[in-house]
Each structure stands twice: as C-alpha cells, then as structure tokens.
Amino acid sequence: MMNYDIVVIGGGPAGLAAAISAYDSGAKNILILEREDKLGGILNQCIHNGFGLTRFKESLSGPEYAYRFIEEVKNRDIDVFLNTTVISLSKDKKVTAINSENGVFTVKAKAIILAMGCRERSRGALNIAGSRPAGIYSAGTAQKYVNIKGYMPGKSVVILGSGDIGLIMARRMTLEGAKVHAVCEIMPYSSGLKRNIVQCLDDFGIPLYLNHTITKIEGKERVTAVEISEVDEKRKPIKGTEMRFECDTVLFSVGLIPENELTKNAGISLSNRTRGAIVSQNRETDVPGIFACGNVLHVHDLVDFVSEESELAGKSAADYVINGEKEHNSVNCINGKNISYVLPQKIDTDLEENVKVFFRVSGTFKNCTFKLSCGDKVIIERKKKIAVPGEMETLLITSDKLKEIDGDLTLSLEGA
Amino acid sequence: MYDLTIIGGGVIGGSILRNLSRYDLKICLLEKEDDVCMGQSKANSGIVHAGFDAAVGSLKAKFNVLGNEMMPDFAKELGVKYVNNGSLVVAFSFEEMKTLEELRERGIKNGVKGLEILDREELVNKEPNISDEAVGALFAPTGGIVCPYELTIAAIGNAMDNGAVLITNFDVCKIDGEFGNFTVYSQDGQKVETKAVINCAGLGGQKIAELVGDDYIKLGGRKGEYILLDRESGDFVSHTLFFTPTAKGKGILVSQTVDKNIILGPTAEEVSDGDTSTSADGLNSVIEKANKMCKNVPLYNTITSFAGVRAYSDRHDFIIEESKNKKGVIHCVGIESPGLTSAPAIAKYVTENLVDKLFDLREKKDFNPIRKPDYFFKNLSDDEKNEIIKTSPEYGHIICRCEQITEGEIIRAVKENPPAKNIDAVKRRTRAGMGRCQGGFCQPQVAEIIAETLGIPLTEVTKSGKGSNLVLERTK
Ligand SMILES: Cc1cc2nc3c(=O)[nH]c(=O)nc-3n(C[C@H](O)[C@H](O)[C@H](O)COP(=O)(O)OP(=O)(O)OC[C@H]3O[C@@H](n4cnc5c(N)ncnc54)[C@H](O)[C@@H]3O)c2cc1C
Numbered sequence: 001m002m003n004y005d006i007v008v009i010g011g012g013p014a015g016l017a018a019a020i021s022a023y024d025s026g027a028k029n030i031l032i033l034e035r036e037d038k039l040g041g042i043l044n045q046c047i048h049n050g051f052g053l054t055r056f057k058e059s060l061s062g063p064e065y066a067y068r069f070i071e072e073v074k075n076r077d078i079d080v081f082l083n084t085t086v087i088s089l090s091k092d093k094k095v096t097a098i099n100s101e102n103g104v105f106t107v108k109a110k111a112i113i114l115a116m117g118c119r120e121r122s123r124g125a126l127n128i129a130g131s132r133p134a135g136i137y138s139a140g141t142a143q144k145y146v147n148i149k150g151y152m153p154g155k156s157v158v159i160l161g162s163g164d165i166g167l168i169m170a171r172r173m174t175l176e177g178a179k180v181h182a183v184c185e186i187m188p189y190s191s192g193l194k195r196n197i198v199q200c201l202d203d204f205g206i207p208l209y210l211n212h213t214i215t216k217i218e219g220k221e222r223v224t225a226v227e228i229s230e231v232d233e234k235r236k237p238i239k240g241t242e243m244r245f246e247c248d249t250v251l252f253s254v255g256l257i258p259e260n261e262l263t264k265n266a267g268i269s270l271s272n273r274t275r276g277a278i279v280s281q282n283r284e285t286d287v288p289g290i291f292a293c294g295n296v297l298h299v300h301d302l303v304d305f306v307s308e309e310s311e312l313a314g315k316s317a318a319d320y321v322i323n324g325e326k327e328h329n330s331v332n333c334i335n336g337k338n339i340s341y342v343l344p345q346k347i348d349t350d351l352e353e354n355v356k357v358f359f360r361v362s363g364t365f366k367n368c369t370f371k372l373s374c375g376d377k378v379i380i381e382r383k384k385k386i387a388v389p390g391e392m393e394t395l396l397i398t399s400d401k402l403k404e405i406d407g408d409l410t411l412s413l414e415g416a
Numbered sequence: 417m418y419d420l421t422i423i424g425g426g427v428i429g430g431s432i433l434r435n436l437s438r439y440d441l442k443i444c445l446l447e448k449e450d451d452v453c454m455g456q457s458k459a460n461s462g463i464v465h466a467g468f469d470a471a472v473g474s475l476k477a478k479f480n481v482l483g484n485e486m487m488p489d490f491a492k493e494l495g496v497k498y499v500n501n502g503s504l505v506v507a508f509s510f511e512e513m514k515t516l517e518e519l520r521e522r523g524i525k526n527g528v529k530g531l532e533i534l535d536r537e538e539l540v541n542k543e544p545n546i547s548d549e550a551v552g553a554l555f556a557p558t559g560g561i562v563c564p565y566e567l568t569i570a571a572i573g574n575a576m577d578n579g580a581v582l583i584t585n586f587d588v589c590k591i592d593g594e595f596g597n598f599t600v601y602s603q604d605g606q607k608v609e610t611k612a613v614i615n616c617a618g619l620g621g622q623k624i625a626e627l628v629g630d631d632y633i634k635l636g637g638r639k640g641e642y643i644l645l646d647r648e649s650g651d652f653v654s655h656t657l658f659f660t661p662t663a664k665g666k667g668i669l670v671s672q673t674v675d676k677n678i679i680l681g682p683t684a685e686e687v688s689d690g691d692t693s694t695s696a697d698g699l700n701s702v703i704e705k706a707n708k709m710c711k712n713v714p715l716y717n718t719i720t721s722f723a724g725v726r727a728y729s730d731r732h733d734f735i736i737e738e739s740k741n742k743k744g745v746i747h748c749v750g751i752e753s754p755g756l757t758s759a760p761a762i763a764k765y766v767t768e769n770l771v772d773k774l775f776d777l778r779e780k781k782d783f784n785p786i787r788k789p790d791y792f793f794k795n796l797s798d799d800e801k802n803e804i805i806k807t808s809p810e811y812g813h814i815i816c817r818c819e820q821i822t823e824g825e826i827i828r829a830v831k832e833n834p835p836a837k838n839i840d841a842v843k844r845r846t847r848a849g850m851g852r853c854q855g856g857f858c859q860p861q862v863a864e865i866i867a868e869t870l871g872i873p874l875t876e877v878t879k880s881g882k883g884s885n886l887v888l889e890r891t892k
C-alpha cells in the first residue's frame with residue numbers, strides 16, 4: 001500500500017488549486033489522481049474566453065486558465081498519476097484506484113480532498129417523449145466532440161435549457177457553420193450568466209424561448225424534428241402552443257449534478273440542496289480529514305470561485321495533517337425563504353477569521369434584501385438590486401459578527 | 417447451402433439457434449438490423465414469470481412453467497445475470513384478494529410451485545415501501561429476473577462460437593423454393609440458400625409468413641412504455657410487484673432489474689407499426705401507477721425512459737408450428753409475454769419436436785455450452801483484475817465512469833461473437849453508457865474505440881446502425 005499525507009481526487013481546477021495551496025501551507029507528501037490523460041478537468045474543452053476575470057483580471061480561455069495552475073503544480077514536488085480512476089473510497093481514508101501501469105492499488109492518506117467535479121443531467125432524466133435516435137447530446141458531450149475531437153455532431157440544432165454550456169455551444173456551433181434555431185428554457189428565467197446570453201445568443205440573433213420546453217423528439221435513425229410548447233405556471237405544456245423545428249441535433253443543457261459516488265461510498269453526508277457534501281467553513285465534510293471543493297461540492301458558474309474555494313480546502317487539509325483533528329463548535333446555516341441553497345452548511349463561531357457564505361436564490365428578484373438571522377436577531381442585512389438563480393451570491397460574515405451568533409443561522413431573501 | 421436458416425435475431429431466434437448449434441447442422445441467422453436483439457427482446461420487463469397468469473392448457477402456460485425451470489441453468493451456462501427475486505401480485509381491495517385466490521388456483525393447475533397468499537403484514541415485511549393501501553399479495557417464489565438483451569446476445573454468441581453464422585443488415589423480403597432448396601432474399605439483393613426456414617421475426621413474423629403463402633397468421637402490436645431509475649435507488653423494492661389483473665388490464669409492474677436499477681412499466685397501447693417512441697401520456701400513466709403501488713417512488717432518480725412493442729397473435733397464444741402450406745417452414749411468432757421466460761423451453765421443443773421431423777439430429781462432440789462473459793470485470797477480485805491488466809493493460813483504463821467499464825471490455829465487445837458495431841450494441845454488451853450520465857462522458861471515447869478497432873473513420877460510427885451516424889463531418 002502507498003502512503004501519502006494528502007490525496008487529491010480529481011485534477012481539474014479544484015484539485016489543482018487545492019494541491020498547490022496544501023503544499024504552500026506546509027503539507028509536503030501530496031498525490032493528485034486524475035482519470036484523464038491530462039490535468040485541467042472540464043476546462044480543457046472550454047476553449048472560449050472569459051475565465052479568470054476575477055482572479056487574474058484578464059480574459060483567458062479554459063485551457064489557458066488551467067495551464068497557469070498546472071505549471072504551479074509542476075513547480076512543486078507534487079506527485080500526479082494520470083489515466084488513473086479512483087474506484088472506491090473508505091471512511092478510514094483508503095483510496096482504491098485503477099490504471100494500466102499499477103493495476104488496482106490502494107493508497108492510504110492522512111487527509112483527502114474530493115475534487116471530482118460534476119456531470120450533466122441527461123435527456124433521460126427529463127422523461128421527454130418521442131423517439132431515441134442519434135443526434136441527441138448533452139451540451140458538454142457536443143462540446144467535447146467539437147472542441148477536443150474536432151467533429152461536428154450536427155448542422156441544424158435546437159437547444160433545451162439555457163445553462164451556460166448550452167449558451168456557449170449555441171455560439172460555438174453557429175461559428176462552426178451550424179444553424180441554431182432556438183434555445184428553449186422551461187423556467188421564466190435563464191439559468192445561465194447574463195453575459196453569456198448577450199454574447200452567445202443576442203449577438204447571433206438566436207431566439208431564447210422562456211417558459212418553453214421540448215414536448216416531442218422525432219426521427220428514426222437520426223433526429224429529424226422537435227416540437228416545443230409553452231408551459232403554464234406549473235411547468236406543464238399548454239396544448240395548442242406547439243411549434244415544430246426541423247433539425248438534426250438536439251442539445252440538452254439542463255443542469256449539472258455533482259459527482260458524489262465516492263463521497264457516498266465513504267459514508268459522508270450529502271445535502272439534498274447542493275447534492276454535494278455537507279461541509280464546515282473550512283470545507284471539511286462530516287468525516288474528519290476528508291475535504292471537498294469545486295463542482296463536486298456545489299455547481300459553480302465561474303471557475304475563479306472554484307479556485308478560491310479549493311485553496312481554502314487545501315489549506316484546511318494541510319492544517320489537519322500538521323495539527324491534527326479540530327473540534328468544531330458549529331451552528332447550522334440553513335436556506336430560508338427564496339434561497340435554494342447555502343454553503344457552508346456548518347459554521348464554527350469561535351473563529352478569528354471572516355467566513356464567506358455562498359448561496360443561490362430560487363427565482364428572479366428585484367430590489368430585495370438578503371437577511372442572515374439567528375433566531376429573531378438579524379446578523380447581516382444587504383440590499384440587492386437584482387438577484388437571479390444563474391449567478392451565485394456571496395455574503396461575508398466578519399469575525400466580530402461571528403461572535404454575535406448563538407444558534408442556527410437562516411439566510412433568506414426578503415422584500416420580493 | 418445451409419440446413420436451417422432462422423429469420424430474426426431476438427431471444428426466440430437466438431435461443432433456437434443456440435440449441436441447434438449442439439447438432440451437426442449448418443445453421444444461419446438473418447437479422448435485418450445492424451445488431452441482434454433490436455426488437456421486443458431488448459425492450460421488455462426482463463421478468464422470468466412464474467406461470468400463474470397464462471390460461472390453463474395454453475402454449476403460454478406450458479412453455480412459461482418449463483422455461484421458468486430451465487432459466488437458471490440456461491443463464492448460468494451463458495454467463496448471464498439471473499436472480500430468483502420472487503414475484504408479488506399485490507391486492508388493493510378484498511375483491512382483489514379473491515382474484516388472487518383464482519390466480520393461485522390457476523397457477524397450481526399450470527404446475528407453478530410454492531404459491532402463497534400473504535396478508536398485509538407479511539407483504540410489508542417483504543416490501544417496506546409498498547403503498548399503505550395494499551391489503552395483501554400472492555407470492556410466487558419461483559419468479560425471477562434476467563437481463564433480456566444479455567441473454568439474447570449470449571445465446572447467439574455461444575451459437576456462433578459453436579459454428580453458427582450470423583448475417584446482420586439482411587432484411588428478408590422474398591423466399592423462393594421448396595423444402596431442401598429454399599432461397600431467401602434480402603431487400604438489398606443478398607441471398608442465402610437453405611433447406612429449411614424458421615420464422616422468428618417478431619413483429620415482422622406476419623410478413624415472413626405471407627412470403628411463403630401463409631396468410632392465416634395475423635399479428636398485432638401493443639406498445640409498452642417504461643421509466644428506469646438509477647442504481648442509487650436500487651433497493652427501493654427487491655421483488656417484482658404486479659397489480660392484480662382486472663377487467664381493465666394488468667397495470668404496470670415495479671421491479672428491481674439484475675443490474676439493480678428499478679424498472680417501472682409497461683403501459684399497453686395498440687400500435688400499427690413497430691414505432692417505439694415514448695409519449696407524455698404514457699410516461700405520466702407509468703408515474704401515476706407506480707405511485708399507486710408504492711410510497712415515495714424515487715422518480716428524481718430517473719435515468720431514462722423507453723418503449724417496446726409486443727407482437728401478439730390473434731389467437732392470443734404463441735404460434736409454434738409447421739407451416740400449413742409449405743414443408744420445411746416453421747413459424748415461432750406471436751410470442752408476446754411470457755416469451756422471454758419461455759425461450760429456452762420453446763427452443764428445446766422446436767428442436768426436438770419440429771426440426772427433428774425434418775433432419776436427422778446428431779449431437780456434435782465438441783459443442784461447448786459455456787460462454788464466458790468478461791463484462792463482470794468490475795466484480796472480479798483485485799488480484800484477478802491485476803492478473804488481467806498485466807497482460808492486457810486496456811483493462812486498467814476505465815472509459816465509462818458510471819458503470820466502471822474498461823477499454824478492454826469495449827474492445828472485446830467489438831471483436832467477440834456477435835460483434836458489436838455501434839454505440840448501442842457496445843452499450844448492450846458492456847453497460848458502457850447505461851449509467852446515470854447515459855453516455856454523456858464516455859460516448860465520444862467509445863466511438864473512438866469502435867472506429868479504431870474496426871478501422872473506420874469516426875464519421876462512420878453509428879448509434880444503432882445505418883443512418884444514425886454520431887458526427888457528420890470534421891470541424892473547419
Ligand atoms: C461539460 C461541462 C462544460 C462546462 N463548460 C463551462 C464553460 O464553458 N464555461 C464555464 O465557465 N464553466 C463551464 N463548466 C463549469 C466548470 O466545470 C467549472 O467552472 C470548473 O471546471 C469546475 O472545476 P472542478 O475541478 O470542480 O471540476 P472538473 O473541471 O470537472 O474537474 C474534475 C476532475 O476530476 C476528475 N475525476 C472525477 N472523478 C474522478 C475519479 N473517480 N478518479 C480520478 N479522477 C476523477 C475528472 O476527470 C476531472 O478532471 C462546465 C462544466 C461541465 C461539466
């Protein structure tokens with residue numbers, strides 16, 4: 001059995017930033033396990049610009065952003081196994097992985113950082129009626145075909161779901177000569193970033209149909225057409241509103257789901273809100289010494305936040321290895337009215353540092369107020385002009401505010 | 417010149433082919449699609465029925481009970497997953513409890529062993545998630561589950577390993593000649609010469625019968641839609657749960673599959689062709705009935721929905737007989753449920769009672785009944801895995817993350833009998849792409865492995881045969 005101080009599972013932006021930060025915080029014996037043949041995770045297929053605006057104050061492509069971190073890893077004495085898939089994880093921090101060189105092997109770690117990223121929700125999960133021909137892809141699969149493999153999956157496209165990957169693929173496919181007829185979104189708002197709607201749809205004249213969904217897919221061998229319909233407030237299709245588009249391809253961009261099979265494997269508690277682990281502000285799960293960060297924890301829209309969160313997880317893991325297990329004096333942080341999730345779900349109140357709370361709202365709201373309260377006591381109140389589900393929000397609890405907390409916290413959105 | 421040619425590569429044609437491959441015969445299987453098992457045999461419930469449902473004295477009853485007994489060994493020889501999970505027919509009223517008594521009587525007459533009526537408490541003990549409205553059940557301990565496509569593919573693969581020939585993309589459109597000298601033609605001009613023909617063409621069975629002048633065979637189609645849930649919810653139920661049949665029909669079933677998914681369905685809707693589209697109404701009715709059967713059905717874990725079309729005969733029983741007009745032609749059609757269960761028994765009967773009249777059957781000395789699957793790779797011990805990886809490093813490379821399927825298994829599926837030539841064919845053999853992401857991550861890689869192994873460009877790789885190409889051209 002191999003032994004490491006810290007094993008990082010996943011070499012995407014989360015795993016990379018966590019490993020670098022753990023190393024710089026004093027842990028020295030670190031291993032990254034990555035399934036693909038290179039580091040960088042999903043960023044490798046995101047060849048468009050817009051990454052790093054917050055962190056580096058410049059607009060990088062996905063691979064460029066990843067490159068900066070990969071170089072930092074190379075500059076440190078961090079071990080990396082590529083083409084290596086972790087197949088199981090135990091509570092006592094034994095990681096079992098498989099590759100062609102070592103076969104099936106087990107690594108014992110003092111601390112573990114989970115950074116496995118997420119997967120896309122598929123068509124199957126939506127129960128969309130119709131046939132099941134070729135030409136139906138998740139937007140990420142299409143992105144891989146176009147950007148990594150260099151092939152066009154289709155020429156005439158309808159996209160369901162206005163997630164960021166779908167929006168970006170609308171532009172990408174158009175630039176590659178395909179005709180994108182429509183993007184339809186079942187909700188009254190897009191789940192993507194505003195800037196992506198402007199730059200990927202509006203600039204190319206691609207219509208976005210809000211409150212619409214695909215009600216039927218036609219075609220025997222390959223997709224030949226789709227039917228879309230308007231939906232009512234209960235998200236049920238309204239008869240008589242059908243529109244039919246002839247096309248050869250349907251892309252689904254209907255949400256990302258954190259990949260937590262290994263997390264469950266280790267008996268770590270998950271949140272049914274984020275579908276990731278329940279963590280404290282140091283990104284430690286309820287199994288001491290196992291940390292999580294990036295999309296495996298909650299789905300981020302900007303990689304800059306992934307890096308920030310992962311540095312925190314890396315530092316905490318190093319702290320665990322060097323100083324041992326920490327006792328938590330924590331309260332729960334719960335999502336209240338109009339908030340779909342809050343992270344971290346547990347906050348220690350005896351800290352000397354600030355805690356940043358990440359959350360998403362559950363609808364589109366104007367001139368509203370975020371309110372963090374502890375029983376009847378309001379700890380923080382902040383006004384917000386506009387809040388949408390597609391953009392992650394943050395709230396900072398300063399260390400002196402932490403001292404006012406004597407029970408569970410609820411975050412809500414008021415005045416909507 | 418073949419001795420026998422089977423038309424239709426479903427579980428019936430496949431099981432007969434496999435049984436005939438025991439004998440010194442030249443045999444061939446013709447299938448119109450790019451892969452075998454593209455009809456009813458790939459989209460059904462996968463239940464090994466106990467046999468209490470079929471009318472007393474029917475062929476369905478006879479072959480069901482026999483097939484149920486044969487299935488464990490049949491599946492074991494072929495390396496196919498089979499689980500004896502037991503079935504429960506659930507009653508929701510005291511009238512329905514009376515119907516269960518009738519079912520039990522009928523089952524006993526059909527020769528079904530071990531049938532038992534359970535009260536609510538016993539039922540809840542077996543299935544904690546059963547609806548609060550359920551009052552009791554008929555328990556059939558011999559009920560089981562099997563993977564229908566694995567079974568069909570394995571039967572055909574084993575027959576091929578024993579010398580049988582498979583020709584795919586052969587859509588039979590004309591049959592000429594007499595016993596001892598038939599010619600079978602395909603739509604696109606291929607032909608096969610054979611002494612005798614067995615019609616196992618499922619929904620296409622009526623057309624094949626008409627080709628030899630047998631217009632008394634009348635078949636209809638009835639579509640069934642399903643919803644499949646992720647393995648994460650695999651323990652939701654462990655038995656196969658049926659509604660008590662009423663005048664209005666049989667309702668749907670809720671069951672575990674051998675791969676520990678949960679299957680909900682099928683609906684029943686008359687259709688005029690083999691179209692397997694799903695419909696909003698169909699899927700909604702599955703959801704509604706599943707929610708009647710059980711509490712808190714984990715529908716949020718849905719990974720896919722699909723449909724199959726049952727080919728039934730106007731006799732409402734199986735047709736397994738010689739042609740009335742043409743010697744040397746055998747019809748095995750109208751094989752709706754419990755056809756999967758019955759397959760090994762039908763194969764034995766056809767061989768020993770019908771083919772036997774036409775040919776002198778001599779057993780081959782070197783017949784090997786065993787097929788060794790390797791898509792159980794993930795179930796091997798670490799030492800066993802390492803042994804394999806040492807000599808074939810492709811087995812150390814996982815391609816499908818959800819089901820943990822390796823490159824080695826995919827390459828083998830493309831090469832092994834019957835060879836997988838497209839994405840869906842690989843999926844049915846290995847489970848790559850059958851998990852929760854439904855191929856989102858691995859499809860491009862599986863496509864590349866197929867292209868490489870077959871030596872074709874990526875643009876020629878299809879999802880399920882001709883016309884279903886995955887990518888159209890290179891990017892600019
Ligand atoms: C298909 C897709 C397309 C996207 N496109 C965009 C975009 O265009 N623009 C944008 O801003 N954001 C995009 N995102 C969001 C983007 O993923 C995040 O911003 C960021 O990449 C998340 O970083 P991560 O490290 O948490 O996850 P990932 O980048 O997904 O990295 C996780 C890594 O872990 C590895 N891994 C997982 N499980 C195992 C295991 N068991 N063993 C070994 N290794 C494992 C994976 O191979 C992967 O390399 C996209 C996400 C997806 C899923």
Ligand SMILES: Cc1cc2nc3c(=O)[nH]c(=O)nc-3n(C[C@H](O)[C@H](O)[C@H](O)COP(=O)(O)OP(=O)(O)OC[C@H]3O[C@@H](n4cnc5c(N)ncnc54)[C@H](O)[C@@H]3O)c2cc1C
Pocket residue numbers: 423424425426427428429430446447448449452453454455456457458459460461462463464465586587588589616617618619620621624639640641682724725726727748749751752753754755756757758
């Ligand atoms: C919804 C549903 C649920 C079911 N549930 C169960 C169950 O739980 N348990 C059970 O025991 N049974 C069940 N059944 C029944 C079982 O699936 C069938 O009895 C069995 O699969 C029939 O197999 P087959 O080989 O006759 O037909 P098929 O599998 O349909 O095979 C016929 C083959 O012939 C080919 N073919 C057709 N025409 C031509 C032609 N002209 N030239 C060449 N090839 C041709 C087709 O492409 C096809 O591959 C169910 C069936 C359905 C549809």
